[in-house]
């Protein structure tokens with residue numbers, strides 16, 4: 001979600017309306033040394049052995065451990081096809097798990113990055129990234145390396161899980177250091193929009209570019225892989241956003257972004273999302289230091305920020321108006337999980353040059 005402030009009550013409702021309009025055996029981690037910090041990640045099997053499950057208050061969603069337990073099944077089932085690795089460590093020292101997925105029988109021609117949960121409340125994102133990973137495991141697009149990071153902000157996500165288990169519906173947006181990771185990248189940190197003088201909070205960034213280990217981990221991965229395409233999943237809105245986020249000008253590759261957006265729209269069942277340049281979401285909006293601008297400007301990656309869902313808060317259900325978790329996450333995420341996974345599949349098979 002692109003707004004910055006904690007929404008409450010009527011404000012949340014208005015925001016909703018506004019946006020609505022618009023293997024254990026043989027499985028080895030490829031790299032266990034995190035890009036950041038001295039603490040090595042545990043080997044994948046040791047990590048998996050510690051995963052737990054149990055009842056929780058959001059049965060439509062998988063908790064962090066449940067997501068990874070399900071991924072562990074395909075790692076075991078398709079050895080060599082899904083390869084876990086750690087791309088870094090969080091502020092609190094947790095490994096950030098990534099998964100490379102490809103058909104080992106075909107040489108790699110194209111690469112794409114699919115990641116979620118920069119923002120800890122936006123759980124629909126991890127549902128989609130995990131489902132897309134499971135789909136790749138079953139049938140990888142030939143010649144395409146897909147790299148999945150279901151949960152980037154691991155500390156934030158764990159905190160929200162603890163909140164839910166204790167009945168605490170807190171608004172949370174940052175990592176363990178309280179930094180919004182999606183204002184921590186290098187590109188377009190200084191807005192030229194005149195509106196920055198009127199509503200300065202809308203144009204704020206982190207203290208310094210790549211100040212946080214989580215954003216450095218994604219940057220290091222992107223620098224190593226030079227992805228052709230990146231899809232960063234958020235909630236909510238129902239949009240395929242392309243750069244720029246931090247400046248009004250059109251990107252030089254706009255026609256290609258629009259074509260890729262339409263490709264994803266056409267693959268979606270039901271009511272498709274809309275393709276738009278992020279800074280054109282609203283006349284006053286600029287997103288400074290965001291991931292899509294960074295990946296596009298620095299690595300020439302066709303980077304999309306995808307706002308899943310149209311919120312779980314409804315004008316017709318007043319009791320939902322001040323629910324932070326529900327603002328981003330409908331009770332049943334399956335329609336949007338299907339829409340998001342369809343978009344990933346369309347993009348991957350487009351890169352493969354084959355019908356999906």
Ligand SMILES: [Zn+2]
Pocket residue numbers: 001002118119122234235
């Ligand atoms: Zn977000």
